[in-house]
Amino acid sequence: MRSLRVRLFVLLAAMTVLVWSSAAIWIYASTRADVQRVLDRRLVEAAGMVASLATDAEDLLVRRPNQSRLVPLPHYSRQLSCQIWTLDGRLVGRSSGAPSQPLADGRSGFSERVISGETWRVYTIADPARQIRVSVGDNLRVRQRLIGDLMLGLLAPAIAGGVALAVLIWAAVGAGLAPLREVARLLARRDPSDFSALGIARPTEEIRPLIAAIDSQFARLEQLRADERHFIASAAHELQTPLAGLRAHADIASMTDDAATREKSLHSIRKSVDRTARLVGQLLDLSREESGEPLPRQWVSVAAAMDGLSDEFSNDLRRADVKLVAIDTVVDLDLHIAPASLLLALRNLIKNAIDHSPLGSAIEISAEQRGDCVALCVRDQGPGIPADELGKIRGRFVRGARTRGPGSGLGLSIVELVLSQIGGTLHLRNLAQGGFEAAIVVGPDLTRRREIRLGAESQAHTVSKGSQGSN
Amino acid sequence: MRILVIEDDEILFDAVRTGLVLEGFAVDAVETIADAREAAASVDYDAVVLDVGLPDGTGLDLLREWRKAGRSVPVLLLTARNSTRDRIEGLDSGGDDYLGKPFDLHELAARLRAIARRAKGNASPALSWGDYTLDSASRELTRSGEAVALSRREFALLEALFEQPGRIFSRAQLEERLYGWQDDIGSNTVEVHVHKLRSKLGREVIQTVRGQGYKVARP
8 A cells, every 4th residue: 555644544433433343243142132131121110011911711601601701901012912811721712913823822931932933031920829821922023123223323423424534534643744744845945966964953752763764874974065165176186286387388388588598488388298197097097996896806806906007107207217026925925916006006105106206216015914814015115105194195185294296196006095985994004114115904715825836838938928919 | 577486396396487487577486385484484475476375274374473573465276166255265365466287477476467566555566667668568668659678687676667657776676686696697697787778778767876776766
């Protein structure tokens, strides 16, 4: 049933009808019994009364040799029939309308008998002193009609009451559902961009959990939207600055007559375009990681990923005069992760490390056991991050206060997002011996050590693969 | 006119500094609030370009701090946060003007000239002194309608004197106004510029006040 109101109404109406029907059956039964009792008592009284009025049998026979002389017997309502018999079986008197066959079979007390299709309930008194027997009977059909009339008399108000009750139940169910309707009305009228609480002052107990759930959902949506807005505003803000730089350098290039100044501005424009492109790329990475389906995971060799990245970064590394070194501990390490995710995380960490590495230094990639987990560490020899900034540095668009590099402040957020999808964490710390370490820490189920086949065979294999690749 | 630029973005920092120098300003540029505080304490700037988002705090805090301390230097706020609310907050914090990124360098220069001019009580962009008219925007000096060619420094020096006729400027004050930290003062001292100006304009324009400096007489 689609309407809660109809559903409740039908349930309540059905139950009312059931209760009322049971009551009616009960009333019918008890009324019937009462009526029988009362009418039986009337029979007894009537019989007694007739018996007391009658003289003895001889007298009745002498004075009234014919039935017609018996007429002066007390005239009772037509419901009752009366017969007076002598004990030896002669009819000496009967009421008008009474049948001429004996109403009873001669026994004293109550009896029932069918006479020409009508059932009679009869009470009989025998008076041996006067030699008479008095029988008073009720036609049962009349009795039934009486009970029927009584029940019909009850049914009419019951039907009227039922209709009234139906209307009242319908209205009451409506009133009872008012709090729900109120919630529905508030939700329907709500501006789609309105995420405030429903604001129902004293919610009904039963719908309180519903309202609490709706309100908390709204609050969550509101928070999400605020975060999103903040993110978009921050992203736009982050783009404005390099755009302003581009614009200003373009102005300078067209303003100046000095070739060196123009060249410098053009160089800055190129740098700014690269940086803006990187920022846009990171924004895309972030939104892809955030909204996209999780990529399928597989066992990925960290060493292979590193090879790809050192090719990718070869220009940056050369320009920054930094070496990228993979320590043997990563050579046989496999991670269970989507290859693109691993590349994305490592790319951001290595880019950060390059940006903060001093000239001529090295960036070390190593793996170590930390408790049950395995940490894949990217270590640079840069200045590190002041302790008070370590906590905030993961936030989006947050850069170190002393940072003058081209970073957007998104890299670490991207790494954290990628890791959160595989249950890994990002650990950041300044190293005691100087430098900074960013570590991807993953559980033991996501790592394995591959068996490395050393020797001529594997080398030959590598070479042949290499030569195939170059063909 | 000497300007302090407070901007943390490397590329924009470079662009504003270079661009404003091309527009004829003497420019000092710093990247942090701490450095800006120090710079403003030692030099009397004609105007300040202040980026709102800085690594060690917000520019608005620095601005409020200056205004509270009674510093009236004209400040142009430069920011990527360019909503009406942001602009109102910036101006109500004591900013004199507000420019959203990205911006046109010429507009930045014009706005700087305008707020600096007003701070000195001049409404007209052209300064007049006798037969001379000095136009800060086009950087032209005319005498009875005829252009007089001046170098950038000569123009800046004359502009300083014309802005406040009657005020005596010491050599150090003029130097401060003409040269940023970047600039190599070398032998191009204020005396040399005054000498050149006198040879172009005649001796009567710039007067030497013995032991104190230079001035132009009140017209």
